[in-house]
Amino acid sequence: MAVSNKKYNVIDLKTGKLDSRIFSDPDIYREELEKVFGRTWLMIGHESLVPKVNDFFHTYMGEDRVILTRDGKGKLHAFLNMCRHRGNPIVRTDVGNTKNFFCPYHGWTYSNDGSLEYVPGEEEAYYGAVDRDSRSLIAARVETYAGIVFANWDSGAPSLEEYLGDARWCLDVAFNRLDAGTEAIGPVKWIEPLNWKTAVDNCSDNYHVPTTHLSAILVQARHFGLPRLTHEAQFESPSKHLFINGHSLTMRMLDRPDQARQTHGVTQENRSLFEEYYRSTLAEAERRLGSVRAGKLQLGNHSIFPNGVLGLRLAHPRGPLETEFWHFVVLEKGMPDELKRALRMGSGNYNGVAGLFEQDDMDNWRGVSRSSLTPLAQKYSQDLSMGVGRAGSDPDFPGTVAERYTSENNQRSFYRRWEEFMNAESWEDISIEPGTADFEGTATMNG
Amino acid sequence: MQDGIPDEVGMTAQTFGDGVSQSELWHELMQFYINEAWLLDDRKFREWLDLFADDVFYFMPRRLNVGRQDLSREISEEGDLAIFEDDKTYMTMRVDRLDTGMAWSEDPPSRTRHLVGNLVIEPLPEGDLKAKTAFILYRSHHETDENIFAGSREDHLRKEDGRWKIYKRIIVLDANVILAKNLSVFF
Incomplete structure (x- = not known):
């Protein structure tokens, strides 16, 4: 890495080697406030x-x-x-x-x-x-996009619609389904002792879920009768792992159009109510998004470049090794109160500062961010080699699609996108992928 | 003053019924809370869980930073996103998790100290009680992590088979942005 002449080369896409100094170096941090946070939506x-x-x-x-x-x-x-x-x-x-x-x-x-x-x-x-x-x-x-407000300091940046690009094809599935739109509740705010990029990168990391979150998965299976998530199930999963314009997206296949979408908050007791809700809103969703996006897909883990972590959840940088995390929940406005309550409790109890899942992330993320602090440790790059060369185009999905749901392709791509912003003089040096997705249905950015 | 307790802490003796004096009841509840604090700090979480009724609502709202004219918005309401919004199932999941051996946020476990005081009791219909306490919770974790959480708890309690059970607990932290990596300890 040649930090001295400000040309960043921190991720090797062929080997997956990542220079860990990007997490802790104060000069890099200062520069990314300007070149990433000063330019992006x-x-x-x-x-x-x-x-x-x-x-x-x-x-x-x-x-x-x-x-x-x-x-x-x-x-x-x-x-x-x-x-x-x-x-x-x-x-x-x-x-x-x-x-x-x-x-x-x-x-x-x-x-x-x-x-x-x-x-x-x-x-x-x-x-x-x-x-x-x-x-x-x-x-x-x-x-704005579907009620979510974005802002940008850079007059040279493209429109938000171009910035999201085909990522919106995926995001629509969760945030743009119905005419009445959504509402946000929150945020719960807390301080995480880690670099903001680690929290974002983790959104693409399906590999960690069966290990980091095993205790939560076990009690979820026991109390809510949900199938136990395993490594094996994830390795063979038909779900898709996509990367578009810096945004990382996971699309999961639905077994039926009325399948309960969210995994957080759905229980054996309320499952039929969720199914009834999705049945009753299917025609409207199909009109807005077409039959594939309305009835065959759900949005899984995702991040919006640079610091959006699973929907409207924000990793605000607070120095190289500190992040102020904001946890909101976005709900469809017309959803029955009982289901809103289930999703609110599910989201807060699974993620968030007290979340059964997210509380177990913190010490791991801190460890990753801080691995670069000593001269000895920073000689050894981090390893993002999983699935190198195993990603490409997919006839049914936009963007770059990894062959498997468990892949480090999106993390490699995230750091490459970060490099692109850090090395650019202006937006003229920053790429936007041409859109290829078929936005079937009537839904637009707003409306 | 009687027995070192200000007269204002409870209502008049007759409102508690059953011939129990206000002072006796206050002491009974204070013992209940001291016991609870020791259960938590001694990591006897199953016994702690047993202090709560099956229909418990365990709630920690958000605390907004607002101007004096907006103090009605300071504590987020039910329906907004809370920090904790648990029923007995979610509380049990939190405790069950610790026994899996893979609850990394609490393995190795936090070292906690719950100091509970400033008890005020108030009668509710049908012999139930409202009890408000202040707390300071110190948490030490791993080698050098530490947190101090301060706040109030408002409990609703009823007698079940001769034992007090909490069926509603509202915890209000004295904090806006929580200065902790996670809340893996109990309040």
């Missing part, structure tokens, strides 16, 4: 978190504090939470409803559309010389 929230005019929700883009606002006309904005006077944050709360943001240091006051409206002493102390128009809040571009 980042998930920052959901429309349902700011349902009314003048609502705001405090969020992050990388380490930068960001205010998601819905202005008096209903338009969404994302602003850097920084007074243009001395840089002090003007919002100190998670949520609220206000027309104006008031800086508690000197009282500069902004409208929720970002304009600087009032400066104390504008005439007297500044002698009328403050150009308020040039001191609006710093705004990011905002676009």
